[in-house]
Amino acid sequence: MLRKITSLLLVGLLLVGLLAGCGAKPEEPQTEEPAKEEALKIAMVTDVGGVNDKSFNQSAWEGLQKAENELGVKPGYQESKQEADYSSNLELLTDAGNDLVWGIGFLMGSQVEQAAKDYPEQKFAIIDNYYENPSENLLGITFKEQEASFLVGYIAGKMTKTNKVGFIGGMDFAVIHRFDYGFKAGVKHANPDAEILSQYAGAFDKPAIGRSIAESMYAKDADIIFHAAGDTGNGMIEVAKEKGKYAIGVDKDQNPDAPENVITSAVKRVDNAIYNVAKDLKEGNFKGGTNITYGLAEGGVDIAPSSDKLVPKEILDEVAKLKEQIIAGEIKVPANKEEFEAMK
Missing domain, CATH: 3.40.50.2300 (Response regulator)
Structure with a gap:
């Protein structure tokens, strides 16, 4: 009798186990999420x-x-x-x-x-x-800052009414020399008789010095000034606005800073x-x-796209041809004083 009861209990336990097994959900396979790439x-x-x-x-x-x-x-x-x-x-x-x-x-x-x-x-x-x-x-x-500077210098040489233009440099070293002598070469290419006033401010972060130099140059009858002086040159642009004179910007298109005064900019695509x-x-x-x-060939420098607002179309057409000649190597723009003197 005891054995029969024990057997019945075992059968009951087996049935419970089978039923439980039938109702259990199978385990879902584990998948690893791809590691997220960390931003540079x-x-x-x-x-x-x-x-x-x-x-x-x-x-x-x-x-x-x-x-x-x-x-x-x-x-x-x-x-x-x-x-x-x-x-x-x-x-x-x-x-x-x-x-x-x-x-x-x-x-x-x-x-x-x-x-x-x-x-x-x-x-x-x-x-x-x-x-x-x-x-x-x-x-x-x-x-090759000298290449864009040559083009804006050509524009200045063509557009000056007083036959006198100016250049303000930030500090006296090779990078700014490329702006300086490229600009001078462009002015002379357009207008051999034009006079070019040039002065270095000794700083890139002194707008007051830029103002002072610009006031002096405009007082000497310069009617267009190009700067390669960072924030120092922004002082020159403010003076151009106040006096109704022309200015040429640098690095970025600076026409939005003075839409009636900044005729072009030597853009450097940093x-x-x-x-x-x-x-x-x-x-x-x-x-x-x-x-x-x-350089120009690599799309690293150029004149500002806003140049067509204040620069006559016929001058921009001439600039486009000069650009092609520079890219083709037909015009070698000077990057320093020695090359400028040799070019003259």
């Missing part, structure tokens, strides 16, 4: 003009913003108030874990080179500096260079250990 972090150290200088610092920042919108890059910047800030700002952005750190401007060339040596695992790039033997983690970007390097980095093609130069 790219940051820049500005020159002393600051990120809103309406010139090359601002253009560089716009390039990073474009990289953010189109490539998903996380951009950042550190402003330099004085040259002594360069090294500490580069170190700060390196410590922040950026994939690439930019130096914006020739003046921090040695500091960027030293940072590349101190942090060999960190990638660095610089605007406006050429290195003879850059390390593998360092990229130099330069421009934004395109910044964006292109970000794209290369994302695709695993960072060109460290080299230098890249952008």
Whole structure:
């Protein structure tokens, strides 16, 4: 009897187990979610003009913003108030874990080179500096500023009514010499008899100095002034507005700053260079250990698209032909005083 009861209990337990097994949901296979790609972090150290200088610092920042919108890059910047800030700002952005750190401007060339040596695992790039033997983690970007400056100089030479134009440079070094002598060559190509007033301000962040130089040049009958002086040159544009004179901008299209006065600008596409390097980095093609130069042929420099607002069409047609000649190598634009003198 006991054995029979035990057998019945065992059968009952087996039935319960089978029923439970039939009602259980099968385990779903485990799948791993694909790892999300981390966004590249790219940051820049500005020159002393600051990120809103309406010139090359601002253009560089716009390039990073474009990289953010189109490539998903996380951009950042550190402003330099004085040259002594360069090294500490580069170190700060390196410590922040950026994939690439930019130096914006020739003046921090040695500091960027030293940072590349101190942090060999960190990638660095610089605007406006050429290195003879850059390390593998360092990229130099330069421009043929003289080519765009030649074109705006030609416009100035054709449009001057007083036969006198002016040039204001930021600081006295090679990059600004390319603007200076390219402009002078363009003026003389258009108008051999034109007089060119020229002065260097010694700073890129002093609009008051730009104002003072411009007031002096306009008082001497210059009716068009070209600047390559960053925020310092913005002081000249303000004077042009006040006096109803003509001005030529630099780096960015500065016509919006004074629509009735800025007839053209020698545009330098720092934004395109910044964006292109970000794209290369994302695709695993960072060109460290080299230098890249952008000219008219590479779309790195040109006159501003707004030039047709104040410059007569026949002059712009002549400029278009000159542009073709420069790209073809038929005109070699001088980049310094020696080449300018030889060209004359």
